[in-house]
Amino acid sequence: MSNKNVLVINSGSSSLKFAVIDSESGEALVSGLGECFGLPEATIAWKFNGEKTEQAITAPDNHHQEAINRIVKLMEELSLKETIVAVGHRIVHGGEKFTSTVRIDDAVLAEIESISDLAPLHNPAGAKGIKAAMEAYPSLPQFAVFDTAFHQTMPKKAFTGSISHELYDEYRIRRYGFHGTSHYFVSQEAAKVIGKSVEESNFITVHLGNGASVCAIANGKSVDTSMGFTPQAGLMMGTRCGDLDPGVIEFLLKKGWTQEKVFETLYKKSGFLGVSGLTSDARGILEAMAEGHEGATLAFQVFTYRVAKYIASYLVPLNALDAVIFTGGIGENALDIRREILENLSLLGFTEDKAGNEAARFGAAGQIGESALLGAKVLVIPTNEEFVIAKESVERI
Known part of the structure; x- marks a missing residue:
């Protein structure tokens, strides 16, 4: 031992x-x-x-x-x-x-x-x-x-909000990003898979679970990520709404909603649960969708569409792309969700390897597709955030 x-x-x-x-x-x-x-x-x-x-x-x-x-x-x-x-x-x-x-x-x-x-x-x-x-x-x-440390390499143009600079100066309101240990770990592992040093690698990492985020990684460093000042921003999640027009909050407050009810709804009753009206669990969404449940089908479509949009937009901060990496409970296991995301990215040349997608589940890593247009692989790599914490700790003793 x-x-x-x-x-x-x-x-x-x-x-x-x-x-x-x-x-x-x-x-x-x-x-x-x-x-x-x-x-x-x-x-x-x-x-x-x-x-x-x-x-x-x-x-x-x-x-x-x-x-x-x-x-x-x-x-x-x-x-x-x-x-x-x-x-x-x-x-x-x-x-x-x-x-x-x-x-x-x-x-x-x-x-x-x-x-x-x-x-x-x-x-x-x-x-x-x-x-x-x-x-x-x-x-x-x-x-x-x-969680936020990996994203501290983001340039100002990525982390600065388009709000009064006084809000940053006084309250440090900006994009921070989360899931940093997960994005870091899978980028390190992906570099081994493609046979390059991580300092020469460019990835889009896609952590999909009850909480979900996307990260653009250039030469091993985070340059943009979908979560923001809080873990509420970005993708639709299990119970969180993700990106939302802030005017909705003002609208609901004027309708007599309490502040507590508004944020309880946005944090705990939105996302998969809110859209489907059924469950916050992706497995339940997929099962209900197979039975023809309209709310579950819509939740699936909204989720996969938003993930694909973020992946496509994160080509902007990168000069090249070596791989898109799926991880997290949904990213590692839900082949139908991965398949739909790749289908939504077909204009960028992404295609699914159906056998690879079937195989890369339940703890198994693997390649599930590629984009010949971009010269990029699509990988599934199980995350191990606890391993990162353990290694980081031992290295600093």
Whole structure:
């Protein structure tokens, strides 16, 4: 067993994901999820050697701390404690301060908390996870890996909003982008596939899951991405609307909607769920569409159309294109969605390799198409964000 294992923690407002990752192979030795924090039904569950175990979390005041304490005990029970060399934390927002992974100290923790208004649902939760882990593992180095860091190479013309410069100067309102660890990982893997150094490679990476984003990568660096100031912008998603005329918000407020109802609708009742009127899950959309459900069919069409539009537009910041890369839960598995996206891009010469598309699912990577016109491949590469966090942490010990 490797002695370069990293405990990776992804702390949400009401949940906490964790895994012990071998930083050399990327293998998850154990993985788990604590959820329903703050509620009586809070639980923590994990998988080890193919077996799943679940327990209740009963601490009345701090479910995050009890979850971390349970994880610490679990590491001892599984004889993993002595193999862990660091704790890596996924932090959603690093603002403009953090452009790479950093070792956490009191100053870094304070900075993460100070920019919580940029990610009010995520950064405070991430800080909770850090504090709990530092208390549980005071002798281990702890690192923060930021979703936004990879996109800090975007040029000003890509991240600047067409709004008053005072809004940027005072509040730092700009495009930040998210899913950075995923876009980074698949671009690194794709460079190996095409036999080029990543510094000489140009990709459009397409992370499709319940949250979804597209990224243009020139010579290994992010130069544009679809998510913006928040993870709400860009593509249609499971429950999020993506790009929307801001005038809609004003219109609804004037109609008597409360601010809370407006944003609850845009964040949690839109996307696949809103358009289909049925479900936020792409699998449910595809099943219902096959049965002739009109709402599901429309949701499928809106989603694939918008993804194709973003892919096409991201040729603009690139001088060449080596590959379009699909990843994420939908991107890795939903061949019908990938097929429709490529069909929408036919004017750019994209064609599907039907056998390749059938094969590249359920954890399998592969080529599913190409554009002879652009000289570009279409690849599926499963993402591994936890592996990125583990490697980034070990490299900075």
